[in-house]
Amino acid sequence: MMSPSDTSLVEEEEADVDRADRDGTGWVGAAESGAINTLELLKAIEESRVAIVILSKDYASSRWCLIELAKIVECMEMMGLIVLPVFYYIAPNDVCHQRGTFANAFAKHEEHLQDNIGNVQTWKAALTKIGDLARWDLKENSLVYRHDSIVIHEILIKIFSELNREFLSVCEELVGIDPHVKEVLDLYLGEGIGDVRFVGICGMGGMGKTTLAKEIYKRISRTILHNKKVLIVLNDVDGNEQLKALAVRYVAKIVFDIACFFKGESNDCVRDILKGFGYYPNYNIGVLMEKSLITIDEDRNLWMHDLRQKMGQEIVLRESPKEPGGHSRLWLYEDVHHVLKNNTGIEVVEGIALIILVHKEEQLNAEAFSKMKN
Structure with a gap:
């Protein structure tokens, strides 16, 4: 109060x-x-x-x-x-x-x-x-310079750890839960299952739905973090509005796309591209504008603050500091050239933008695309 x-x-x-x-x-x-x-x-x-x-x-x-x-x-x-x-x-x-x-x-x-x-x-x-x-x-005069985005990443990890400390406290002596955990893991969250999946655990209150979700999370959380996948557990979901709120979390991926590819581009063109990848651009872009993450000028071009763009790009670059083929997005000419010439791209690559300002002949390896998921 x-x-x-x-x-x-x-x-x-x-x-x-x-x-x-x-x-x-x-x-x-x-x-x-x-x-x-x-x-x-x-x-x-x-x-x-x-x-x-x-x-x-x-x-x-x-x-x-x-x-x-x-x-x-x-x-x-x-x-x-x-x-x-x-x-x-x-x-x-x-x-x-x-x-x-x-x-x-x-x-x-x-x-x-x-x-x-x-x-x-x-x-x-x-x-x-x-x-x-x-x-x-x-510190301004620190001998070890650390980019702000690195500190932000550390803070996010700390928040994640603090908020999940209570969530992960599951009783060690759970009777009869293994078959249910195995069913969910094998049928819905197993290896080789791609795309985004919603798994609902329904039932009357007190039947152990939350306990089951906690145990599933506990068993696979390390694998998820290692493979850069995301598992979101929602408790007490009983309405469409709560499910709609979940969709907002997927808007974050579009922020990186804009930072790396689409800043200054036609909003209509960007919407068409995003729609082709299964997004809902009218809703997704609307959310970003509502949160002041992006703007659209009078010529209907899409813009993002320079610092926010730099931070988004820095996060992508840190996905694989030494090998560009491990970046989810490739937009720097040197990185794209390296990946296509040396066939180092892997399935984490989600998008490539290649702008050649000077006419040059290059011998690139078409097999580089075979390892890429998209």
């Missing part, structure tokens, strides 16, 4: 936004745009299982960020919220002890909030507690 203190802080922050708009001072928190429902955001924190806190040099200058942080720490202590801090080119000690830019920011907070100094102390305490947690630390 929202405490009176939370509500008061939010009202003060929104009032500061209005004052800044009127007097032109421009010194406000993270809610400057007025486009966020502040109370709903705090409620969303209460209902979350994981919170990723990205602390940058200017983080403490935003009172709204500090309000959020105080709520996150409160939920961590009271409700077991999992908190994953990322120190983004800022020294953890500067955060913990409010030094450098954090000291300057808090000097302004203390000046503006003399009648509510208790909130400032709460924010400082929250920053100190965050600094004591296990964290990711990105």
